[in-house]
Amino acid sequence: MHTTKNLPPNLIPALIQAFQMSSSSFSEILNDLKPDLLIYDFFQPWAPKLALSQGVPSVYFATSGATPFSFFYHLYKYGTNFPFPYPEIYLPDHEKVDVRAPVEMVIKDAEDDDFAFGNFKLSSEIVLIKSLLGGADFEGKYIDYLSVLCQKKVVPTGPLVLDNSGDEKDEDEYYYYSEISPWLSAKEQFSTVFICFGSEHFLSGEQILEIAKGLELCEVNFLWAIRLDENVFLPEGFSDRVKKRGLVLQGWVPQAKILAHPSVGGFVSHCGWSSVMESLYFGVPVIAMPIKFDQPINARLVAEAGCGVEVGRDENGRFIGEEVAKAIEKVVMEKSGEDMRFRAKSLSEKMKEEEEQAVDEVADQLLRLCKTNKS
Structure with a gap:
């Protein structure tokens, strides 16, 4: 590595x-x-x-x-x-x-x-x-x-998000175009949550079970990406019970393309900074389940900005399924979700307006530094 x-x-x-x-x-x-x-x-x-x-x-x-x-x-x-x-x-x-x-x-x-x-x-x-x-x-x-x-x-x-949501099909992303995109396109606008915890965090078996419990309780459409190297023990009969509204994927998924899809109305995330930037760049509110490092602070920032909600925990600081369901419902099913989407969309527009200006400012600052050092 x-x-x-x-x-x-x-x-x-x-x-x-x-x-x-x-x-x-x-x-x-x-x-x-x-x-x-x-x-x-x-x-x-x-x-x-x-x-x-x-x-x-x-x-x-x-x-x-x-x-x-x-x-x-x-x-x-x-x-x-x-x-x-x-x-x-x-x-x-x-x-x-x-x-x-x-x-x-x-x-x-x-x-x-x-x-x-x-x-x-x-x-x-x-x-x-x-x-x-x-x-x-x-x-x-x-x-x-x-x-x-x-x-x-x-x-x-600037956010430094690679927007490849409109790229043509390539071999690595064939599964997205053949399976994921058609499945998402069959869902109503903003009706689906995307669940992904990034490439640097390993969910525990307990956390996976509580997320699954929350998804069953809230009855919202969902697309759940689980790492291949995680010990996946979903509840018995889970796949059958949610097969009409849920899709569980194992391995790499094109996160940016999924977040850009119009049926996605919320992102259940660990709140790694790149994931927060991508979610807001595409105007998707965050359902925050922070685990460690900077993630809890990022989750509170998103909540302060009105662009998402943090999942509650029990008295021992553990995530529980009932709170996962409650947070998803706030974003996807309740009136509060409309406000969060409006704020996320406004921030998305600001990000895209500022991208080029931010990179130009960085280039100017670095050039000035180099010239000063040369002189």
């Missing part, structure tokens, strides 16, 4: 160690290429130091949203002495982590032995972040606060 995609969480330390072992080769590559600029992400804090030693400016690209970065940066900087200035964003006790605790895996060359936030310190003048350019109604205030915390200009790149 060379990315975290499809990588079990227990093997991430091995991936990071492999990255670190490549640092000497990377130094040689820099020396040979003599680039004008280096862009690095979360897992390579050693890369900007090597670049700086060769006079090459570096820019950190934060691929999560500004909201979780600002929340955790605030917690890292101030602890619990000062509350986060935006109370809509919070973590209950069962989700809290100690951001001041040392990273257990060996990370070399992180600034001040600080892996998560040293990346900001090492970035030259600006930080790129995957978010909206003028996201006043979405992430605007969190982008501004992150800039204050890291003392760098935070430059949004």
Whole structure:
């Protein structure tokens, strides 16, 4: 593996160690290429130091949203002495982590032995972040606060969503056009929920059972994509009971094409940032079931923006089928869903209007940085 995609969480330390072992080769590559600029992400804090030693400016690209970065940066900087200035964003006790605790895996060359936030310190003048350019109604205030915390200009790149929803048929997506698209097209507009938990999260057997229970309770059309490597134990007789309104798929599915389909009215998601961006880009409200990392913060952001709803949990912080059903009904069957779709559609239009402008702004900022360094 060379990315975290499809990588079990227990093997991430091995991936990071492999990255670190490549640092000497990377130094040689820099020396040979003599680039004008280096862009690095979360897992390579050693890369900007090597670049700086060769006079090459570096820019950190934060691929999560500004909201979780600002929340955790605030917690890292101030602890619990000062509350986060935006109370809509919070973590209950069962989700809290100690951001001041040392990273257990060996990370070399992180600034001040600080892996998560040293990346900001090492970035030259600006930080790129995957978010909206003028996201006043979405992430605007969190982008501004992150800039204050890291003392760098935070430059949004736009959503960076690949819209291939209208592409012609290709061999890899034959199943979509032969099975999925005809099935979706037989459903009414906004009547179907899409359920997918991305390429980096593994659902437990208990979570799968509770989602299945919720789908039976709410009686909504659904398309459920389950990973091939997950232990799938659906309730006995589930497939027969839902066969008229449900389609369960195992393996890869073209998420963007599904979200763009007019019959899809909600997206049951773990709220990984790329999935949130894709859902809102296509104007689909999010039914949030966050699991870990930045996902709970993303879920609260979506709810604050009125573009979705978070699934409730029991007293132990576990998802239960009744709450899954209740959240799906709010988005697909009740009046509240119309409001969420309106807000999601408005945000979608803003994203698409700003895409080119955001990329141009990023290019201008990077060009200015290169020219300053050359002079």
